[in-house]
Amino acid sequence: MRLTKGGGLYVASTLLLGVSAVNTGNNLLFLIVAAMLAFMATTGVLGWLNIRGLALSVHLPDEVYAGGETFVSVTLANAKKFLPSFLIRVTLSGSSTTFLLIEKDRPQSGSLLLCFPVRGPLQPLTASVSSPFPVNFFVRAAALPVAERCTVFPAPRALTVPAPGGKPDAGEAASVAVAGYDGELAKISDYRGGEPLKLIHWRLSAKHEVLKVKELTATAAEPLLLDLDLVPGRDLEQRLSFCSFLVNRLIKGGRPVGLKLGARVISPANTRAHRLRLLTELAGYGKD
Structure with missing residues (x-):
C-alpha cells in the first residue's frame, strides 16, 4: 500500500484534529475525527476488495528477441466476486497498462511493450496489480504470478549472405530472385540467346518482332x-x-x-x- 499526496494530507489533518480534540476535550472535534477515521476505514476496505479476486493471463509471442521491444497481450478477469473492479493498473517488467472497469465474467485485454535484455529461457515473471480506488488516498497493490513461459532468442545482427531468392526479412531490402529453370514464373523478357527452347513463350513471341522468353525462379537452394x-x-x-x-x-x-x-x-x-x-x-x- 502506498500513500498518495492527497492521502497524506488527509491523514495529517486527521491526526491534527485528533490531537486538538484530546487537548481541548471538544466533543465536536471527537465526532469529526471519528467520522474521518470511519471514512478512511471504509475506503480502505473498498480499495482492498477492489483488487481482490482478479486473475491475470499474459500471452507472449512465440518469437521474442533479446534487446528488442515486444508487444505482450495481457487479459484481466474478474471471476470470483460479484462487484466490479475499477481503475486497475497492471505493471509488468516496468511497463504498465490501465483497465477502467473489470466486470464479473467479462475479461478485458490490453497490451504492454516489453524488452527482455538477456537471451535464454525467460525467468518467472510477477505482475503487480494496483488501484487508487475509491478516493485516491491510498494505492493498494497485489502481486500476481505469471504462468506464461517463453525463450528469448539472441538478437539478430545483419550479416551479408547470398540471396536465396525467397522472401526477405522485414526491414531488409528485397533481394533479386535467383534465376532458374524449374521454379515459378518471375517475368517475361527478350530472348538473349542461350535460353532453352522450353522457356520461349511462343504465343507472346508471335505478337512481337523479337522472341520472348519466360524467366523462372530457382527451385529450393541446396541445404x-x-x-x-x-x-x-x-x-x-x-x-x-x-x-x-x-x-x-x-x-x-x-x-x-x-x-x-x-x-x-x-x-x-x-x-x-x-x-x-x-x-x-x-x-x-x-x-x-
Missing part, C-alpha cells in the same frame, strides 16, 4: 549447415546474433538450414517450426 564455431564474430554473443540472423534470413528465403553446435548437429529443414527450434537452440547455448 546449408551453419557451424557456430565458423560464424564470424568477436565473441560468443555476437556469433549467436549473426547466426540468429542467418537462420531467419535463409529459412525465410526457402533454403533448408541446419545447425552445428559443437559436436551436436541438427539436420537442415526450411519449415517455421524448424526455424524456431534452431533459434531456441541458439538461445540456450552456453547457458548450462
Whole structure:
C-alpha cells in the first residue's frame, strides 16, 4: 500500500484534529475525527476488495528477441466476486497498462511493450496489480504470478549472405530472385540467346518482332549447415546474433538450414517450426 499526496494530507489533518480534540476535550472535534477515521476505514476496505479476486493471463509471442521491444497481450478477469473492479493498473517488467472497469465474467485485454535484455529461457515473471480506488488516498497493490513461459532468442545482427531468392526479412531490402529453370514464373523478357527452347513463350513471341522468353525462379537452394564455431564474430554473443540472423534470413528465403553446435548437429529443414527450434537452440547455448 502506498500513500498518495492527497492521502497524506488527509491523514495529517486527521491526526491534527485528533490531537486538538484530546487537548481541548471538544466533543465536536471527537465526532469529526471519528467520522474521518470511519471514512478512511471504509475506503480502505473498498480499495482492498477492489483488487481482490482478479486473475491475470499474459500471452507472449512465440518469437521474442533479446534487446528488442515486444508487444505482450495481457487479459484481466474478474471471476470470483460479484462487484466490479475499477481503475486497475497492471505493471509488468516496468511497463504498465490501465483497465477502467473489470466486470464479473467479462475479461478485458490490453497490451504492454516489453524488452527482455538477456537471451535464454525467460525467468518467472510477477505482475503487480494496483488501484487508487475509491478516493485516491491510498494505492493498494497485489502481486500476481505469471504462468506464461517463453525463450528469448539472441538478437539478430545483419550479416551479408547470398540471396536465396525467397522472401526477405522485414526491414531488409528485397533481394533479386535467383534465376532458374524449374521454379515459378518471375517475368517475361527478350530472348538473349542461350535460353532453352522450353522457356520461349511462343504465343507472346508471335505478337512481337523479337522472341520472348519466360524467366523462372530457382527451385529450393541446396541445404546449408551453419557451424557456430565458423560464424564470424568477436565473441560468443555476437556469433549467436549473426547466426540468429542467418537462420531467419535463409529459412525465410526457402533454403533448408541446419545447425552445428559443437559436436551436436541438427539436420537442415526450411519449415517455421524448424526455424524456431534452431533459434531456441541458439538461445540456450552456453547457458548450462
